[in-house]
Amino acid sequence: MLFYFSATGNSQWIALQLASLTGDEACSITDFIKNKSVPALPTGTARVGFVFPIHSWYVPAPVLQFLSQLAIPASAYRYAICTCGDDVGKGLSRLSRHFPLDAAWSIQMPNTYVPMFKLDPPALAQQKVETAQQQLPRIASAVKRKEHVWEVHEGSWPWCKTYVVYPLFKNFCISIKAFQTDDTCISCGRCEQHCPVSAIRLVNGHPTWNNACIHCMACLHGCPTHAICYGKGTKGKGQYHLEDYINDER
Numbered sequence: 553m554l555f556y557f558s559a560t561g562n563s564q565w566i567a568l569q570l571a572s573l574t575g576d577e578a579c580s581i582t583d584f585i586k587n588k589s590v591p592a593l594p595t596g597t598a599r600v601g602f603v604f605p606i607h608s609w610y611v612p613a614p615v616l617q618f619l620s621q622l623a624i625p626a627s628a629y630r631y632a633i634c635t636c637g638d639d640v641g642k643g644l645s646r647l648s649r650h651f652p653l654d655a656a657w658s659i660q661m662p663n664t665y666v667p668m669f670k671l672d673p674p675a676l677a678q679q680k681v682e683t684a685q686q687q688l689p690r691i692a693s694a695v696k697r698k699e700h701v702w703e704v705h706e707g708s709w710p711w712c713k714t715y716v717v718y719p720l721f722k723n724f725c726i727s728i729k730a731f732q733t734d735d736t737c738i739s740c741g742r743c744e745q746h747c748p749v750s751a752i753r754l755v756n757g758h759p760t761w762n763n764a765c766i767h768c769m770a771c772l773h774g775c776p777t778h779a780i781c782y783g784k785g786t787k788g789k790g791q792y793h794l795e796d797y798i799n800d801e802r
């Protein structure tokens with residue numbers, strides 16, 4: 553069993569490829585969140601994996617909530633793969649303190665957090681996607697052999713990022729106030745459908761955000777007319793589309 557959470561497609565892409573290499577079933581955590589349900593794992597479950605993005609050097613809140621509700625057979629091998637633009641700080645170590653893991657990997661993928669950072673230049677994004685894909689067969693065989701591996705790129709000042717910056721980000725930066733749409737909004741409702749935490753409702757044909765928002769940027773990057781921005785922070789930064797970096801044969 554392989555559970556994934558993904559806002560802009562990176563973690564989903566990794567999860568689906570890994571599942572095809574290991575023969576495991578990949579399930580979207582978002583579907584369980586939207587249905588307000590938690591899956592029951594069969595007692596004989598041999599391994600359980602989780603793929604999700606890092607958000608400000610820790611695990612996105614909906615993933616933490618899902619993990620806290622999941623009952624995993626004691627004998628199951630547990631692993632996590634965290635996708636990141638650069639590094640994950642102590643995010644996975646912190647998670648493993650209350651959610652023990654037998655193995656963990658981080659995989660760099662194109663950055664998606666445009667309110668504070670720029671998108672990666674296309675050549676770098678392409679390189680990250682190709683390198684990620686090359687890593688997967690090795691990770692899949694480690695998973696199949698239930699190896700105890702910890703290959704996590706923590707980056708510089710990892711403790712500070714996870715234990716100091718993350719709480720500041722969570723409490724002071726995740727705000728819905730600056731989300732806006734311009735007059736190119738066509739009221740298609742795609743933002744509402746794609747939001748993994750149901751934080752958007754169309755009111756009089758226009759998206760409105762609620763406090764469930766986790767700043768994942770699925771709405772901004774998935775808008776077909778690029779009508780959504782986050783104040784001045786996202787001005788001129790463009791949209792990220794994973795499809796630009798993968799081809800159909802993969």
Ligand SMILES: Cc1cc2nc3c(=O)[nH]c(=O)nc-3n(C[C@H](O)[C@H](O)[C@H](O)COP(=O)(O)O)c2cc1C
Pocket residue numbers: 557558559560561562563564604605606607608609610635636637638639640661662663664665766767768769
């Ligand atoms: C709110 C937010 C916070 C992020 N924080 C980090 C971070 O701390 N370190 C990092 O390397 N990348 C960070 N990123 C980049 C994502 O982790 C990365 O692009 C990931 O692959 C996105 O996965 P997804 O497309 O499955 O949602 C952040 C992205 C978002 C939206």
